[in-house]
Amino acid sequence: MSARVLAPFGARSTDVVTRRATGGYVIFTALDHSGPDPAPGQFYMLSAGSWGSDSGRPFLPRAFSVAAAERAADGVRLEFLVEAVGPGTALLAALEPGQQLTITGPLGRPFSEPSEVSPGAHGAILVGGGIGIAPVAILRRHLSSQGIPMRTLLGFRDEAHSGGLELFGACQEVGLAFEDGHRGHQGYVTDLLQVALKGDESTHAAVYACGPPAMLEAVRQICSDRDARAELAMESPMACGYGACFGCAVPLAAGGYMRLCVDGPVVRADEIETALVAGSGHRDQ
Ligand SMILES: Cc1cc2nc3c(=O)[nH]c(=O)nc-3n(C[C@H](O)[C@H](O)[C@H](O)COP(=O)(O)OP(=O)(O)OC[C@H]3O[C@@H](n4cnc5c(N)ncnc54)[C@H](O)[C@@H]3O)c2cc1C
Numbered sequence: 530m531s532a533r534v535l536a537p538f539g540a541r542s543t544d545v546v547t548r549r550a551t552g553g554y555v556i557f558t559a560l561d562h563s564g565p566d567p568a569p570g571q572f573y574m575l576s577a578g579s580w581g582s583d584s585g586r587p588f589l590p591r592a593f594s595v596a597a598a599e600r601a602a603d604g605v606r607l608e609f610l611v612e613a614v615g616p617g618t619a620l621l622a623a624l625e626p627g628q629q630l631t632i633t634g635p636l637g638r639p640f641s642e643p644s645e646v647s648p649g650a651h652g653a654i655l656v657g658g659g660i661g662i663a664p665v666a667i668l669r670r671h672l673s674s675q676g677i678p679m680r681t682l683l684g685f686r687d688e689a690h691s692g693g694l695e696l697f698g699a700c701q702e703v704g705l706a707f708e709d710g711h712r713g714h715q716g717y718v719t720d721l722l723q724v725a726l727k728g729d730e731s732t733h734a735a736v737y738a739c740g741p742p743a744m745l746e747a748v749r750q751i752c753s754d755r756d757a758r759a760e761l762a763m764e765s766p767m768a769c770g771y772g773a774c775f776g777c778a779v780p781l782a783a784g785g786y787m788r789l790c791v792d793g794p795v796v797r798a799d800e801i802e803t804a805l806v807a808g809s810g811h812r813d814q
Pocket residue numbers: 572587591592593594595609610611612613614615616617618619660663664763764765766767794809810811812814
């Protein structure tokens with residue numbers, strides 16, 4: 530596994546500098562004046578405004594993958610892709626430029642380089658589903674800057690539950706799947722993965738995926754059947770984000786558990802018993 534970038538101790542205040550709606554999601558940028566550059570696959574614990582006050586939920590910060598990070602003279606610009614599914618995500622999706630965002634991070638283990646995932650890898654296959662395209666976007670930029678050949682496969686339920694494609698720029702090699710068929714392949718993004726892994730590709734490509742638990746479990750099984758090595762960016766409910774509460778534990782294939790916030794969220798697909806972790810992931814995550 531790649532080394533994680535260590536988070537500075539404690540939470541820090543950042544400035545929201547941009548916000549835009551993108552389909553059913555929102556992208557906002559926060560300027561982190563003093564933090565390090567995150568690695569693809571890492572996440573931050575976010576909170577804002579009246580969070581934790583007498584006004585009710587949310588009380589705890591919420592976990593978000595970083596979707597893009599760009600170093601500037603005054604700090605690192607962090608982009609987050611948010612789907613409003615509850616009180617915390619609703620507050621974050623409503624943030625406007627000029628408001629403050631409190632962050633802790635970058636946290637967790639990032640994605641590994643393709644040669645670390647699969648020693649014979651000549652390239653990468655990136656698979657994103659729903660709001661899970663966020664860490665896939667920053668990984669794509671990272672691999673592209675190294676000239677690594679890759680295919681990107683993105684899937685959504687329908688137009689209302691999609692967005693953020695601009696995070697992939699003018700990426701020609703993106704394959705799209707919509708369950709309602711209004712664009713791209715009608716069906717699941719894992720149908721596209723099955724095709725991409727045909728022939729000798731399965732052992733020559735490192736597969737990376739993030740999306741809802743059912744999608745991740747399908748990716749895990751497809752890769753296992755075809756002897757393809759994969760890393761999955763997983764989710765589970767996270768109360769602390771730094772290993773203290775054990776709320777994010779997931780079962781390991783070899784027995785025992787790992788805490789996703791410190792031993793993940795990126796895991797080797799063959800390391801876990803199942804990606805269908807109880808309590809994790811909303812329908813379009
Ligand atoms: C490592 C990690 C990275 C994440 N990255 C993103 C991201 O980039 N963009 C984004 O929009 N969301 C992301 N999430 C999910 C996000 O943290 C949850 O949607 C959020 O915590 C929900 O908070 P809430 O107060 O809005 O809703 P809550 O009231 O807490 O939950 C509303 C519903 O959302 C679902 N939910 C709750 N917690 C999670 C969770 N951890 N994961 C998935 N579904 C959950 C449940 O079905 C619940 O019923 C990530 C989660 C993790 C663990």
